[in-house]
Structures are given as structure tokens and as C-alpha cells.
Amino acid sequence: MKKSLLMCLFLMATLLNAQVNAYRFSQSNGIYTEITAGNIIAKPTANSSTGSLDSNVYHITLPYDFYFNGEPYRSLYISTNGFVTFGDTAPSTTSTSPISSRTSYKGAISAWGGDLNTVFNISGTTGNISWETVGVYPNREVVIQWKDFRPAYSVSETNVYVFSFQIKLKETSNVISIVYKNGGYLMGTEPILGSRQIGLRGSNNLDYHNKIGSNIKESVSWSPEKSNITSPFYTISNTTSGMPTNGLTYKWSPPSCIAPTDLSISNITINSAEISWKVPAINPLNGYEYYYSTDNRAPTSSTIPLGTSLTKSAFLEKLNSATQYYIWVRSSSGISDKSVWSSLGTFTTLCGEKTNMYENFDGYSTGSGVPLCWDRISGIGSQKISATSPASGTRNMYQSASASQNPTIVVLPIFSNINAGTHWLRFKAKVSSGMGTLEVGYVTNIGDPNTFVNLSTVNIENRSYSDPDAEYIVTVPKTVPGNARLAIKNTADSKSYYWDDVYWEQASSCFIPTKVKLSKVTSYGADISWAALGSVPANGYEYYYSTKRTTPVSSTIPSGNSFSKSVTLGNLSSATTYYVWIRSHCKENELSSWSPAFAFTTNCESSSILSSTEAKICPGSQATLSAIANSDTIIKWYDSQIGGQLLGTGSTFVTPSITNTTTYYAEAAAEKFISVGPLSVMAQGGRITTQSSSIPWAVYFTVLSQTKFSSVDIFPISSGEAGGIKIFKGTSVSEKPLAEVLFTTNVGGGTTAQTINLNIELPPGNYTIYPKLPSSGLKRNASGAVYPYTSKVANITGNGFDPTYFMSFYNWKFDGGCASKRQAITATVDCPSSDITKKEVINLYPNPFVNVINITDISKVKSIIINDASGKQVKVINSPSAVLNLEELNSGMYLVVLELNDKTTQTVKIIKK
Incomplete structure (x- = not known):
């Protein structure tokens, strides 16, 4: 199955017909003219449920086209809950939030949006819903009236408050008015309170113009913004009315210039497209202006349009291929009379053929x-x-x-x-x-x-x-x-x-060299070689090397050139990391790019082992080995040619007891430590605080060349508390650490240093040190840190909390010295066939033996005791024979004690194969 991402057309159909935002609002105190002979839509028959006109919707046909939000309507729905809606979709009979509702009607006018009902024959008052048309063409006006409605649904007949309101729709001008008649108590005086939605909604609840604020009666506040649908409160009591005053009139006038809608896009190519739209009910005098961008941020009223059109379409050209564009269109009837920008969606031009x-x-x-x-x-x-x-x-x-x-x-x-x-x-x-x-x-x-x-x-x-x-x-x-x-x-x-x-x-005929490698390295030089396609260029190769890993640019002056695929670098510093780059020089002005950086480190300048002394011992014995080097070096003894365990230091090394020939390795090391970071909390200065055990923070550092991270200093608050340090590769502390060192604090007070030995070998790269803090914490600096803290082997680059803090680890020490190549020194295990502690009068043979050993002059022997090399007794033989079967013994060296009849003893060392 193929999933193609070749976006020939990607059109977002989000048509934001945000027009009610553009309605002009005004407020006045006018006259409430009650409908007395109009068309009664509904009357109550009871004071509860639907009999009180609760949760009903009615449909009426208008005598003329009324334009709402740029569209003509010949009918509308009337809700008993204080609002009307336009379009084919009716509101829910139980809807009480006409402005915030997601119902897909085309628009709403809400005079008192909420759960309402009216009264039936209470103190002689019965409410109703009615409508009528007043005036003559072309200035008629439809008036819809809610008469004697409760401000909130209630079935009480002992506490009753009623008021009236109207929605008016003006012909030709399409002005909308809401007019209120003040109310009063028919029965009772108990307070009544609630909240209502008042205002306009467009074709969705992202387009509205509603009353905001905390109180109905407060100074009026209206918002055209698409960010705040609120329902102001009203409060009614016997002494204070929070309801609209008699004749209070809210009026909305539609904009004279209405934005177009309903985008369609056709004829999309790699660099052009045609867009069209539906014209509004009122044609703008100067046509339409459009704006498009690869940025989805909408234009403002002051944005300069990219084109104009007197028709309902435009042709966009000189577009970039495979690019997404966003489009906006607005109507224009003059310099100061323009509609809002209407976001018409987005499309993507076709993919063109590429040459690079x-x-x-x-x-x-x-x-x-x-x-x-x-x-x-x-x-x-x-x-x-x-x-x-x-x-x-x-x-x-x-x-x-x-x-x-x-x-x-x-x-x-x-x-x-x-x-x-x-x-x-x-x-x-x-x-x-x-x-x-x-x-x-x-x-x-x-x-x-x-x-x-x-x-x-x-x-x-x-x-x-x-x-x-x-x-x-x-x-x-x-x-x-x-x-x-x-x-x-x-x-x-x-x-x-x-x-x-x-x-x-x-494709370049001047190829970039590849596979740069180190052929030979000394303390002061190195042989570098590389590979490259084709033969050596006419002008050979240029190379550049540095102790900094800053990639050279085309104008960088090379360190030298070579007419072969290798070069010898001289006059280098010992124990130093270098970076080298190679490029081809094909013609006078034709150079390849530099090859990727290749790093190498010169050998350290250290004396070698001048002389050494090996040793020959019997099985189970210790050997003393020795080596001599210059006096300014330390001789270190290891169990391996490379890496391995450090066994001891000094010119002599005493081996453990060994039974087999063993080779040890000595190196002459020039010890030198490089310190990074503040030496102490006090030396760093600034504000000193305690890093508590509940909030550990990582510290980041970069190793520049192969080194050993030897130690750090901490400043504990209390002695005798357990803690630890973990080292991670990279900046994540969720992976398995490279190493973990546990410690117990042995000082307290926060001013005395305790050195934590780490001794971790680290290659170049980025690392994190992370603490397991003692329960009382460690001292740290809460101000004054300035990263990075640098040295030639490692840099402290920051922490995971605050760049002004220095966290708990001080006087970082890295091994900056070097060592000679390790020299093999052997302890040879080689012993005569019998080793007797006294003058030998009785012999044991063969020695070494497999399972059976013979004894001469057995008549002189009373008993035999056999001990292992450590002196532990493993066998006792009374009245022995001249031939002993020792098959049950393991291979190794044993001491045989012969107890003679004359009450003397004789000890013989034997070896079982």
C-alpha cells in the first residue's frame, strides 16, 4: 500500500464567517410599545410544565427578507427561552444557552437566554408570545414579544415576578433591537436571581457579540472578541431591582461592508491557483481585496492587501511550489469602509521537479x-x-x-x-x-x-x-x-x-577526502593518512590541524599541503589532543570541502622502565619483583598489559602466594592532577545554602581528551551519613550509570572538605555527575556561578536547576599526567623435585606425581600427615605402606610430614599434577 504525501490539494474548510463581531452596538433608553393586537403565537394554560410555555419552539414566516450576518432569511424559530434563531436547523426546545450552543443553526438573537416560562391567571395576569409587523415598505419592522414572563422558570404561585421584552427586526437596514419593559412582583417579595445570555451568535459559537460583565444592570459592556462568552447576573428583591429599566434598548447595526464567504479553489499548479468566493448580499462598491501568506497569522485592518478583484474570484500566481498558503478576503466600499478579513482556508501548491x-x-x-x-x-x-x-x-x-x-x-x-x-x-x-x-x-x-x-x-x-x-x-x-x-x-x-x-x-570532480586515520603517533608527532576518489589532485591535498575542534572554513589558511595521501605532522605537544581536516586542491580556485574532523592524542612524555628484576619461586610462595625508573615518576604495577587492576605502587612489588608462573606489568607514571571548578564553597563565594537530600540536581561536564576523573570535594553538613555519586554518559540520568561511588560522610559543619575518590576512566564526550545526597545535605553556592569552568582536559558546563548556582561538588581533579608503555615482569614458579626442611633420609617419588607416590624405607615411618599449602591438614595415614594412592587429592602443592619410629619428623614438599 502506498501512502502518498504529495499534497496536490489540501484545503481546510474552516470558513470563519465572523460577521456578528462586526455589528455596531448602541444602547439607549427609549419607549417600550406593547403589542396589543398582533399575532398570538402561544398562551399558557397552567402555571407548570409546558402549560406555562416552558421549553417550546415555534416557527414563523417573515413578510420580507431579513439579512442576518450577511444572509437573507424569510423565516425564523422563536424559543420560549427568550431567543430566536435563523436557518433550517431549529434549536432544541430545552436550549437555554443560545450563544454558546453548538447547534448548527445559522444565527441567534438572544434577549433573555435562559430557562423561562410565563404565568397563567395570577392576580389577573396571563402572559403570551406574539408577533406583528409594523410600518410600511421599505421600512417595516417585525416585532416579537415575550409578555409577562418570569425571569427564571418557576411554578410558584406565591412568589411571582414578571417582565416583558421584545426583539425587533428592521426591514432594509437590517437593524436588530432588543427592548425591555420593567417588571414587578405579582405575589410575594422573595429575591430571585440567576444569569442570562444576551447578544448575537453567528453560524457557530466562535462568532458572537454578547454582553459580558458580572451584572445585568451594571454599566453596559459588549465584546466583539471571540474569547469570552459570559452570562451576566441579575438580582431581584422587594427593594432593589437588578432587572433592565423600562424602555432600555440594545441595538445592533450590521456593517455596511460584509465579508465574502464560501471559498473554492481550482486550477492549482506548482506556482499558481484560482480562488473564488460567494458574494455578500450587499455588493461592496470597490470590490474585494485579498491577502495570502505562508504564515497562518491573520492580517489586521492595516495590513496592505496583495491584490484586488471586482469579481468574485482572483488568480494567484508566482507562488512557490510545494508550499502551503493561507488566504483571506475582505469587501471594500472605500478607504475607511472595509469588512473584516474573512479567513477562507488554506491550500498547497503542487510539487515541482527539482534540480537540487x-x-x-x-x-x-x-x-x-x-x-x-x-x-x-x-x-x-x-x-x-x-x-x-x-x-x-x-x-x-x-x-x-x-x-x-x-x-x-x-x-x-x-x-x-x-x-x-x-x-x-x-x-x-x-x-x-x-x-x-x-x-x-x-x-x-x-x-x-x-x-x-x-x-x-x-x-x-x-x-x-x-x-x-x-x-x-x-x-x-x-x-x-x-x-x-x-x-x-x-x-x-x-x-x-x-x-x-x-x-x-x-557532483564534484574535486572529491572530499575520507577515512582519515592515524598511522603512527609519538609524543611530538603523528603520521596521518586518508582515502579519496580518483588520483591525487593537480595541486595535491591541504591539511589543517588545531587543538580546538572548530571546523575550518573555505578561507582558512591550511597548515600545509601534501602530494600524497598521507602527511607527517611534527613539532606537536605531548599528551595533547589534536584535530585534523583534509581537503582536495584540484585547480587554482577549486577546492573540496574539508573532511570531517579527525581527532588523535599524542603520547605523553614520560620516562620508561629503565631496568627490572624478575623472580623464581617455589609453588605457594610470594615473589618480590622490582623495577627502576626516573626519580620523578611513580612505578605502578598492574595485572594486565592494557587496563586491568592497579595492584600496587613503588619500585618493588610483592606478589601474593602463587602456584603458577605469572606475569605482572609495570609502568612509569608522571603523576599530575588538573583541578577544575571552585576549590571550595567559601572560595566560590556568594550566597551559601544547603542542597537538601530531597532535591538532587545534575551537574553537566565535558571531557575534552581521554582522562581519569580522580576525585571531587564535598562539604557535608553532618558526619556519619550515607551518600553516593553517579556518573552518566550524556545529560540523561534515567539510564544506567557508567559508575557509582558510595561514601559515608566523615566531617560535618559544612566548611570542611571531604574528598571522594572516583578514579573513573572517561573518553572525550559529554557527561553528568549526579548525587545521592546525605540526609542532612551538602553545602552549595546559590549565586555567583559563571559557566563554563574550563581546563585543558575537562569543562564544567552547567547544572539542571539554575545557571547562577554551583552545586555541591568542588575541586574536581582529573588525571593530567601520562605513563610509559607497560613492561612485562614475570614471577616464575619452578621448584626442585623435593623440598625437605631437614636432612633428607627418606625419599618420595615420583615428584610431581599423578595419583600414586612411592616411599623409601617405609619401615622407619610410623604415620603420615598431609597438609595443603596453607598448612591445613587434609589426610592422616597410620601404619602406611610403601605405595600411597592419593587419587582423592586435588592438583597442587602439599607438605607431607613423616612421623618416624624414633619420634623425629621429616617434611617433604610434593606436587600433584
């Missing part, structure tokens, strides 16, 4: 999909735009499929020059593990995966975009069909493939 392209996916949301004008041929495997560790920006492409799944093929945009033989596809890629492959090819049918043809299998070994070899180039030959589209397909091997920063660009 760059895509880093940052403009798109994460999830299954591809960029605009790209396509994908969906398989069972996964494909999505991902935010996981992109090469640049915030997004990259992800593909993965198991061996049983068909991979999803990502199809690139249409390139008009796909078979010109002049362009290549350049991109960065990485794989989750091991070595993986991406197939770069083309398809001739974006609906058929079987049309995929592989042009190049890209072998990917790097797991990071920062790897110098993370960029790949595929040259596209002239043999590719003209209707083909480039495509990338992942291998179905369950690995995760990511790629980013994709270029379709002019």
Missing part, C-alpha cells in the same frame, strides 16, 4: 511519514521521522525491518536531472550495531516495490553521525530512466538505520 535539494527533516513532526513531495512504498517494516540523535537539528529518518518483513522504501522527490550524469546523492547515515547496508536506487512506479532497482549498496559501520566516515555519496549514472525517482531501502536484518542531511547536488 537539501533535506534534514526538521520541518516535520515525528512519526510514520515522509516530507512533502517525498513518497514511501510501505512494507511491514518500520519507517518514520525520528527525533533520536539526529546528525543536525531535531529530526532524522529511521528505517528497520526484521528478516521476515518487507522493508519500507523511502522515495525522494522528482528530480528533472536524475539521468543527467552530473549529480550525486550525498547523505549521512549510521547503524545501530555491527555492519549494515542501505540500498540506494530508484523506482519507476511509486506504487510498486518490485520496480526498485539498486544502484549502490552502501556499507555502514559507524554507529554515530560524528564518526569521520558517517557521510556517504552515491553517483547516479545516465542510464537511469528519465521517469525514475531515487529511493532508499534498508536491509531486512532487524538493525536500526538512521540517515540525515540529504543532498541532491552537482
